[in-house]
Amino acid sequence: MTEQMTRIALARRPDGMPVPEDFSRETAPLPRPAEGEVLVATEYLSLDPYMRGRMQDVKSYAPSVDIGGTMTGQGVGRVLASKAEGFAKGDRVTGMTGWASHAVLPAGELRKLDADVSPTSALGVLGMPGFTAWTGLKKYGRPEAGQTLVVGAATGPVGSMVGQLAKLAGMRTVAVAGGAEKCALARDTFGFDATVDHRAHDDAEGLRAALAEAAPDGVDIYWENVGGKLLEAVMPLMNTHGRIPLCGTIAWYGGFEDVADRLPGFMRSMLVKRLQLTGLIIFDHWDAFPQFLEEVTPKVKAGEIAFLEDIAEGLETAPQTFISMLQGGNRGKQIVKI
Amino acid sequence: MTEQMTRIALARRPDGMPVPEDFSRETAPLPRPAEGEVLVATEYLSLDPYMRGRMQDVKSYAPSVDIGGTMTGQGVGRVLASKAEGFAKGDRVTGMTGWASHAVLPAGELRKLDADVSPTSALGVLGMPGFTAWTGLKKYGRPEAGQTLVVGAATGPVGSMVGQLAKLAGMRTVAVAGGAEKCALARDTFGFDATVDHRAHDDAEGLRAALAEAAPDGVDIYWENVGGKLLEAVMPLMNTHGRIPLCGTIAWYGGFEDVADRLPGFMRSMLVKRLQLTGLIIFDHWDAFPQFLEEVTPKVKAGEIAFLEDIAEGLETAPQTFISMLQGGNRGKQIVKI
Incomplete structure (x- = not known):
């Protein structure tokens, strides 16, 4: 047989x-x-x-x-x-x-x-999601100590790594996640400084108010995993010269909201605040994978990255x-x- | 008195x-x-x-x-x-x-x-518009010989300088301008390789077809002066790793089109093609103004830049x-x- x-x-x-x-x-x-x-x-x-x-x-x-x-x-x-x-x-x-x-x-x-x-x-953590976080943050996020990072899907394998690497770089880190359990995870396991539960807010305005409280000095890096109302909520909070590594738009995978065109307002924010948005597909970056493993493997073995x-x-x-x-x-x- | x-x-x-x-x-x-x-x-x-x-x-x-x-x-x-x-x-x-x-x-x-x-x-040419073109192209456009640039408002003081500097860097340059007279100007005075008259096209699809003909190898730098239907027309033509210096959105200064939300599609293009969009406000860059004058003044005096x-x-x-x-x-x- x-x-x-x-x-x-x-x-x-x-x-x-x-x-x-x-x-x-x-x-x-x-x-x-x-x-x-x-x-x-x-x-x-x-x-x-x-x-x-x-x-x-x-x-x-x-x-x-x-x-x-x-x-x-x-x-x-x-x-x-x-x-x-x-x-x-x-x-x-x-x-x-x-x-x-x-x-x-x-x-x-x-x-x-x-x-x-x-x-x-x-x-x-030592595969594609971890490498995605490490590459995008380093190349397109450019963390600066004392600045603030917001990441959606924050307990996911990319988001949790983004948050931890940003924290190691001295940033204030804000997690957006769905539900109280995930928010607790973000705080307790991944060490985020603040969390926002997107399920507690029906619209972008409510979400924005919660984010503004969690990021009182504004947002310098918005790691875009999500799109949808989170993007809409974050844009007015972005600081001048903010960076937006664009890694995914999971909120839009199942379809789009029926709303008026948000592109003009988005482009205006990009211009007025001199933001930088960069699309990231990890398959372009494999050359750096050995460097990633060399840098991050010891931190994972030492338990510095959860x-x-x-x-x-x-x-x-x-x-x-x-x-x-x-x-x-x-x-x-x-x-x-x- | x-x-x-x-x-x-x-x-x-x-x-x-x-x-x-x-x-x-x-x-x-x-x-x-x-x-x-x-x-x-x-x-x-x-x-x-x-x-x-x-x-x-x-x-x-x-x-x-x-x-x-x-x-x-x-x-x-x-x-x-x-x-x-x-x-x-x-x-x-x-x-x-x-x-x-x-x-x-x-x-x-x-x-x-x-x-x-x-x-x-x-x-x-030796003031803010010329300096804007020079700075944005160098820092955020990153011209490469053999690649293609598209610029709207191409006979304006920024657009015409962008086109000429890109041409000096060995790029194929495509002008978008309103009307036959401006297109002739773009070609004859500013040396663009191809021109597209946006007034000849009512919608983004028609404009896109004309652009596709003018840019047969796709678009590597789209200098964004305009927004509106030109942005919509260009996005599907962008090549992987394209750059979009964002300098203005004049098409939207007077109001917005009543269309469905274009943001999800825009973000998808940005991601899938790994594009980079960077907002440019020239007031951030005055430090480089002496370097600009030093580099560009001789070219203007020599008649190399019209x-x-x-x-x-x-x-x-x-x-x-x-x-x-x-x-x-x-x-x-x-x-x-x-």
Whole structure:
């Protein structure tokens, strides 16, 4: 009997928020590595908001997933079989396995993991989300001691890292998160100086009043993960020469509010306050990944940087877990154990 | 009999596009300089789009003009009387005279002009507009040979300088201007490689098609003077890692289009293409003004940089000339001869 693998495929393109029917579960014979390739048994799969974009058939920074194709994603696993120098059976590696129990990957697209850091950290605090926070803050946020940072989705793997790195740089840090539990997490686990619960405010005005209290000296860096009413709330609070690293607009993934054109007012704020907005896609910056690991790994090992992981069980739970994550159902970095 | 001076004051705050009744003409006794001050007789007054902002009573990068206060503005004139070292009667100087026949200014706020450049050039190509173009292009545009620049209001004093400096840096330059005459100017006088007449296109789609033809390799720098449908037309044509120096949004000075919210789509483009948008207010950058003069003055003297001036006659024409300029009625840098 041939061994089987399981994978989650894109069944159809979602309209707004994805639903379970947009995904399908497929089995196939276990693939074999060719020369220079490695067969990996996935242990952990990373779920990230960017995957929502890959489900669309629009020109974007990376190719869409085809209908019937395996959902894209980073995984951590063990080498089952290797036809590549430098990789041996049993090695723990990370790479773009996709939402699949097994994957064959070229050796050049795999990275061996340190034995003394937890395997899941390679997907979060020491993986793409952590690297995103570190890169965007350094290059486009340019933290200055004594200034104020606001970040939405603040307990997420990017937001929590942004807050902690800004705090280490001497900034006042303000977390925006959904619900009292997440606000407590932001304060107690991630060390934010102040928190704002966006669920407690229906409109941008209410949210703005709460933010103004949390950021009495205004906002110098707004890390944009969210869009929507948070962006609208923050803009009037921005200080002159503020920076806005733009990492995502999760509030708009499911559709747009029916409001009058906000672009003229936005552009006016950008001009009058001489703000800088820079789009950040982490795939442009891999060159700096070794520097990131060198700088941040010791801080994680020493416990100076906290991180949270939510681990769901079983590849078959990935679609529902992903949908729940897009709706804010996770606490920390969302991972699926396979 | 006491000598008199004339000034144009703000009579009331405009609602949308200014009208002549928003201004009033006042006379007053000629002021006398105190110790350290200089009395200047204004010869030429600069009219610039930023003055529209000063007429509003909103928090901005510079104080509003008070009702009854003299309209702000840069002038060139002759020293009539000096109580400051370094300035003597007859010297030609420039400073913030306002819309007035005479002004008393502290010596530190005046600059003596070279005798061998035309006095009006200190208000345009070698003044604030030229310096704005030079600064924004260098710091936020970052020209690269072989790439493409698009600029709106391309025959204006900022746009024409942006185009010429980008061309000197080896870029393909595309002018957007209103009407066949301005397009010819952009091509023949300012050396743009291609022109697009925005008046020939009612909507963003038509404008975009024309721009796509003029910029077949996409747009790497969009110099934002305009906003409105031009911004909407350009965004889908932006190349990855494009830069948008934001200098003004003249299309929105008179009011906004009644359209659905364009902010989500704008932010998506900024993210997906990793664009950078930076607000530019030239008043932040005066430190570099000597460097600008040193670099650009020889090019102007050598005729390597072309410039155009529209000179209206008489201080009393300033309000109507200003209104006409906001509506695109000028060809070059708008100046009033007093």
